Amino acid sequence: MVDPPASWSVPQTTAPPTLGPLFGRRTQPGQLLGDPGPLLVVRGVSKYFGGVQAVRNVTFAVDPCESVGLVGPNGAGKTTLFNCVCGQLRPEEGSIEFVGTDLGRLPTYRRARLGIGRTYQRVEVFSDMTVREHVLVAERARKGDGRLWRDLCNLGSPSVEERTKVEMVLETVGLTAVADTPVSALGLGMCRLVELGRALVGEPRLLMADEPSSGLDEHETSDLAGVLRMLQAERGMAVLLVEHDLAMVNEVVDRTIVMDLGQVIAEGTFDQVMSDPHVRHAYLGRAG
Amino acid sequence: MANFLGYAVPGIPYGCTYALFAVGLVLTYQATGVFNFAFAAQAYVSAYLFMYFTQNGDLPTWAAFIVSVVVIAPLLGWLLDYFLFRRIPNTQVMAKVVTGISLLVGIPSLLTVAFGSQNLTDAPSILFSPNVVYFHLFGLEQVPIDGIFLSTVVVTVVALVALVILIRFTSLGLKMRAAVESRRLVQLDGVNATKVVGSAWMIAGLFAGLAGVLLAPQFAVLQSQNYITLMVTAIAAAAWGVLRSMPIAAGVAVVLGIVELIAQGYLPTGGFLYDAVLPVLPMIVLVAALLLMPGMRTIEHARDPLASVDPPTPPISSTLRSPTMDRIIKTGWWALLAVFVISMLSWVPRTWENVFNQGIAFSVIFLSITLITGMGGQLSLAQATLAGVGAFTAGQLALHLGLNLLVGGIVGAAAAAVVAVLLALLSLRLKGLGLALMTLAAGLVFTLAVFPRPSVSETTNGIALQSKWIGLGIFNPNGRAFFILGMIVLTVVTLGIIQVRKGTVGSYLTALRGSETAASGIGINPSRQRVMIFALSGAVAGIGGTLYSIQQTHVTPNVFGYQFSLVFVVVVVTTGVSTVEGAIQAGIGLTLFEQIVTYLPGRFGGNSLVFVFFAFGALTYASHPEGVLEFQRRRWTGRFDRLLFTKDDLGNPSAGSGGGVPTPPAPPTAATLPGVAPGVVAPAAPGAGAENRFELPYHG
Numbered sequence: 001m002v003d004p005p006a007s008w009s010v011p012q013t014t015a016p017p018t019l020g021p022l023f024g025r026r027t028q029p030g031q032l033l034g035d036p037g038p039l040l041v042v043r044g045v046s047k048y049f050g051g052v053q054a055v056r057n058v059t060f061a062v063d064p065c066e067s068v069g070l071v072g073p074n075g076a077g078k079t080t081l082f083n084c085v086c087g088q089l090r091p092e093e094g095s096i097e098f099v100g101t102d103l104g105r106l107p108t109y110r111r112a113r114l115g116i117g118r119t120y121q122r123v124e125v126f127s128d129m130t131v132r133e134h135v136l137v138a139e140r141a142r143k144g145d146g147r148l149w150r151d152l153c154n155l156g157s158p159s160v161e162e163r164t165k166v167e168m169v170l171e172t173v174g175l176t177a178v179a180d181t182p183v184s185a186l187g188l189g190m191c192r193l194v195e196l197g198r199a200l201v202g203e204p205r206l207l208m209a210d211e212p213s214s215g216l217d218e219h220e221t222s223d224l225a226g227v228l229r230m231l232q233a234e235r236g237m238a239v240l241l242v243e244h245d246l247a248m249v250n251e252v253v254d255r256t257i258v259m260d261l262g263q264v265i266a267e268g269t270f271d272q273v274m275s276d277p278h279v280r281h282a283y284l285g286r287a288g
Numbered sequence: 289m290a291n292f293l294g295y296a297v298p299g300i301p302y303g304c305t306y307a308l309f310a311v312g313l314v315l316t317y318q319a320t321g322v323f324n325f326a327f328a329a330q331a332y333v334s335a336y337l338f339m340y341f342t343q344n345g346d347l348p349t350w351a352a353f354i355v356s357v358v359v360i361a362p363l364l365g366w367l368l369d370y371f372l373f374r375r376i377p378n379t380q381v382m383a384k385v386v387t388g389i390s391l392l393v394g395i396p397s398l399l400t401v402a403f404g405s406q407n408l409t410d411a412p413s414i415l416f417s418p419n420v421v422y423f424h425l426f427g428l429e430q431v432p433i434d435g436i437f438l439s440t441v442v443v444t445v446v447a448l449v450a451l452v453i454l455i456r457f458t459s460l461g462l463k464m465r466a467a468v469e470s471r472r473l474v475q476l477d478g479v480n481a482t483k484v485v486g487s488a489w490m491i492a493g494l495f496a497g498l499a500g501v502l503l504a505p506q507f508a509v510l511q512s513q514n515y516i517t518l519m520v521t522a523i524a525a526a527a528w529g530v531l532r533s534m535p536i537a538a539g540v541a542v543v544l545g546i547v548e549l550i551a552q553g554y555l556p557t558g559g560f561l562y563d564a565v566l567p568v569l570p571m572i573v574l575v576a577a578l579l580l581m582p583g584m585r586t587i588e589h590a591r592d593p594l595a596s597v598d599p600p601t602p603p604i605s606s607t608l609r610s611p612t613m614d615r616i617i618k619t620g621w622w623a624l625l626a627v628f629v630i631s632m633l634s635w636v637p638r639t640w641e642n643v644f645n646q647g648i649a650f651s652v653i654f655l656s657i658t659l660i661t662g663m664g665g666q667l668s669l670a671q672a673t674l675a676g677v678g679a680f681t682a683g684q685l686a687l688h689l690g691l692n693l694l695v696g697g698i699v700g701a702a703a704a705a706v707v708a709v710l711l712a713l714l715s716l717r718l719k720g721l722g723l724a725l726m727t728l729a730a731g732l733v734f735t736l737a738v739f740p741r742p743s744v745s746e747t748t749n750g751i752a753l754q755s756k757w758i759g760l761g762i763f764n765p766n767g768r769a770f771f772i773l774g775m776i777v778l779t780v781v782t783l784g785i786i787q788v789r790k791g792t793v794g795s796y797l798t799a800l801r802g803s804e805t806a807a808s809g810i811g812i813n814p815s816r817q818r819v820m821i822f823a824l825s826g827a828v829a830g831i832g833g834t835l836y837s838i839q840q841t842h843v844t845p846n847v848f849g850y851q852f853s854l855v856f857v858v859v860v861v862t863t864g865v866s867t868v869e870g871a872i873q874a875g876i877g878l879t880l881f882e883q884i885v886t887y888l889p890g891r892f893g894g895n896s897l898v899f900v901f902f903a904f905g906a907l908t909y910a911s912h913p914e915g916v917l918e919f920q921r922r923r924w925t926g927r928f929d930r931l932l933f934t935k936d937d938l939g940n941p942s943a944g945s946g947g948g949v950p951t952p953p954a955p956p957t958a959a960t961l962p963g964v965a966p967g968v969v970a971p972a973a974p975g976a977g978a979e980n981r982f983e984l985p986y987h988g
Contacts, residue, residue, distance in 0.1 A: 087808075088809075107808070108805075108808040109808045109809075109810075109811050109812055109814070112808070112809055112810055112811040113811045117810075118809045120806065124805050124806035125802060125803065125806065126798060126799045126801070126802030126803060126807070128798050128801065128802055129798055133795060137795045137798075137812075138811075140795065140796075141807075141811035141812045142810070144811065145792050146792045146812075146816075146817075148788065148793055150791065151787050151790070151791025151793050151794065152784055152788065152791075153787075154791075156787075156790065156793075195806075198806075198810060199810070
């Protein structure tokens with residue numbers, strides 16, 4: 001894998017890149033502006049696929065500005081739970097609330113407009129679009145734009161504000177150099193960054209990243225972790241991270257939830273859960 | 289009771305042939321992942337050759353049966369697999385459907401080209417004499433059992449029992465059942481899955497041949513359309529088995545055959561139910577299956593654990609042309625347009641004037657396919673129907689209210705848009721194959737039950753338009769007034785589509801085509817976009833239908849039949865479904881080609897050769913989703929570009945090319961951009977020259 005563009009290398013010793021005035025900070029860590037409750041509340045969620053219980057009675061919450069890791073072995077139900085939160089799957093039991101709104105009947109696009117951004121385990125990009133178009137379309141979708149008459153009257157061109165914001169996001173995730181490249185010409189690592197940029201431009205309150213480091217090398221993973229920390233610190237964005245790279249999880253998250261066979265088996269700081277015998281058993285078997 | 293049996297029992301042979309169709313469709317779909325739209329064409333080939341050999345070749349019935357059903361039918365199935373379907377990855381659902389439709393259109397036309405136009409009547413029945421009543425069931429006079437009945441039932445039962453034995457108790461059957469789950473996993477176990485799948489195609493081909501020959505005696509004259517209509521009945525049965533269960537498909541098929549005949553017997557002749565509902569009963573059953581069977585909504589979800597190894601859909605071919613070449617092409621198009629307009633307004637003879645005028649009207653209809661398929665990524669098989677809705681609305685308004693056809697055309701467009709929206713709402717949870725089937729059913733409903741009704745078409749020839757309903761000299765014999773009207777409409781519609789394509793809605797549609805999951809994940813409402821593009825596409829089709837009818841001076845039901853929807857898709861897919869140029873080339877090209885073949889002798893003189901040409905063009909959709917003509921255009925302009933112009937024009941100026949002006953830095957290439965896949969030419973970096981662009985379908 002070639003080195004990533006220097007623009008998104010975020011050495012931990014230096015100040016992280018800033019998202020600028022267009023990304024006004026909503027909250028400060030520990031200072032929840034008129035919103036003292038948790039951002040996301042998952043209560044007793046269960047999801048079945050025929051006879052398989054993929055998620056069993058899972059309950060947890062994510063606070064604003066908090067970074068939570070969701071880890072566990074393959075088949076633990078992490079991505080299924082993500083899909084339930086985002087609306088791609090409907091849980092059979094339980095409830096999910098986001099900023100106090102019950103997400104039960106809301107379709108995926110409404111949840112996205114509420115402020116849930118997402119990247120995917122299996123890269124989901126728009127194959128006929130360039131990188132810049134990806135970010136622009138996400139910005140438009142966030143605002144719910146898309147009136148046919150505006151297009152017919154040639155009023156659909158991007159505004160200066162939109163262009164500026166798109167460029168800023170591209171710079172943040174280090175995609176400025178390939179902004180006009182069709183994503184079909186990009187490698188997996190770049191496509192993951194495209195997904196991240198697309199999610200970020202929507203200014204989500206909660207970013208749900210599903211194995212974002214998959215396909216990235218060690219250096220790129222470290223840089224990505226830096227970007228996620230920066231987003232949390234500077235933007236006040238909560239992050240829910242599904243990741244197999246435990247070093248990255250350790251670097252990014254404040255709290256870790258471990259799942260196995262659809263259930264939450266441990267919750268706490270990274271060190272706490274890693275020393276939990278149930279977690280060691282889940283990862284390593286009885287020998288662990 | 290005797291009357292009931294008298295109505296019900298004759299339905300059994302129909303049900304049996306539907307069952308053969310349905311089981312063949314399920315078998316192919318299960319074993320290969322292909323929903324074989326060409327099944328009706330395969331059945332027609334066997335029936336055609338069977339009748340041809342018995343009547344023109346003087347072969348005995350048994351010999352003709354062996355040649356057409358036992359030899360040719362499986363061989364045709366194997367050929368379709370070998371040359372076409374096995375080369376299309378499972379992920380390319382649209383490509384598989386388009387290929388099937390191309391064969392459905394192309395194969396019957398190919399037969400006409402090969403054997404000439406034949407009037408094949410009085411098909412012989414196999415096994416038993418068709419006109420002999422062998423006995424009466426339960427001794428009832430009302431239930432005669434004739435040769436057609438016996439032949440059909442005996443052959444069907446034997447074929448189905450043989451298939452069950454093959455699948456349940458043989459090694460090949462075991463491998464086929466395994467291949468249903470995952471062809472790749474079977475291969476990893478050392479089974480030649482290609483051979484197994486080829487065998488499935490041959491067996492399905494045999495079933496198609498059997499069904500074709502068994503059905504032939506039921507028709508006064510052998511026509512391919514009959515088989516397409518019957519295939520929809522079989523599809524309805526197969527859909528109730530979610531394209532997976534052969535027993536359910538066969539059972540529903542037999543019940544459908546019986547119910548049709550019972551309803552035909554008991555419903556009062558001439559009533560609404562008899563005239564309007566009975567002919568479309570199978571389509572209603574199909575729509576019900578699509579709406580009520582949850583499995584039909586997820587029919588395309590990959591069940592193969594190794595499905596992810598399928599290659600992605602090939603990207604639209606792209607070219608990096610020099611600015612000079614771009615200028616030449618643009619200038620060339622404008623010059624061609626100018627020459628065309630001037631010629632049409634001055635010296636073009638009447639015959640050719642009509643050809644081009646008709647082409648312009650077709651172009652507008654075809655632009656609706658650009659919207660729904662090229663931009664929306666949805667395959668609609670009802671575009672001719674929507675054009676008909678527009679045309680009949682305008683015609684009726686003119687006939688009864690004296691409304692000007694130009695105003696009526698706008699109302700017609702609105703009516704077509706409403707029908708399209710209803711269709712979109714009905715099929716909101718369907719996509720790909722399910723949507724294609726829903727629109728096909730809708731097309732058949734309008735063709736068989738709506739357009740022929742006197743309240744819609746007035747007479748069997750439709751509504752004759754009068755010049756007073758439009759004025760402006762549109763009906764002037766020299767046709768120039770229509771040309772001006774047509775060009776105005778075409779220009780407005782084209783510009784509108786380009787605006788939508790460039791705008792936010794266009795980008796939403798591109799996103800949805802790329803990944804509906806991710807598109808909804810960023811806040812795009814897929815249902816709203818789908819309904820919107822259906823409405824827009826319906827409106828454009830409606831306008832095109834009215835324009836075409838004005839050009840023909842008639843609104844005729846036949847030209848808006850479902851079969852034309854299939855042909856339209858095939859034609860546009862060949863020329864380029866993703867560009868407005870493709871639709872215009874399709875419209876003009878179709879009528880031009882139709883006119884040219886009239887100068888050819890004999891069997892080449894009809895539309896069959898035209899359909900064969902476009903059908904074979906559309907067969908390349910899997911490898912050239914941009915359209916084979918569009919692909920060739922890009923390829924040849926690229927070659928000329930490399931031949932005529934230096935590399936400097938590509939944005940890498942060498943000494944002297946800049947004329948002393950400081951040259952911008954070279955654009956990034958695959959070699960310089962991190963993460964760019966090797967072998968892919970990257971576009972210019974921002975600011976490196978706006979003309980040095982990467983040509984994508986919606987940019988070109």
